[in-house]
Amino acid sequence: MRVNKENKPKIEKYIIKQFNMIVKKKGKNFISLIDLWDTQFKVMDKFGITDYMSQKITNDIAEMGG
Numbered sequence: 001m002r003v004n005k006e007n008k009p010k011i012e013k014y015i016i017k018q019f020n021m022i023v024k025k026k027g028k029n030f031i032s033l034i035d036l037w038d039t040q041f042k043v044m045d046k047f048g049i050t051d052y053m054s055q056k057i058t059n060d061i062a063e064m065g066g
Contacts, residue, residue, distance in 0.1 A: 001048040003057065011047055015039060015061045036062060 003011065018039045022031050031039075036058060044054040 003049055003053050007047070008057070011043060011049070011057055012061060014046065015043060015058055018042060019061070031062070 001007070019031055019035075022035045022039075023029060040051075040054045040058045043049065043058060044051060047054075049057075
């Protein structure tokens with residue numbers, strides 16, 4: 001699947017939800033590199049996008065502060 005203006009907001013919303021769950025579960029206001037990678041793999045599997053796009057979108061969200 002290609003990432004486009006129609007599905008990108010859904011993917012971003014899913015990533016933010018994943019980050020929020022991780023932060024809530026750990027009780028700390030950050031995510032680890034392993035958490036970031038796990039989220040990237042989940043995004044790849046759920047949305048059928050490439051590793052590159054999964055990394056790009058996930059990293060963009062992480063840099064914005066999720």
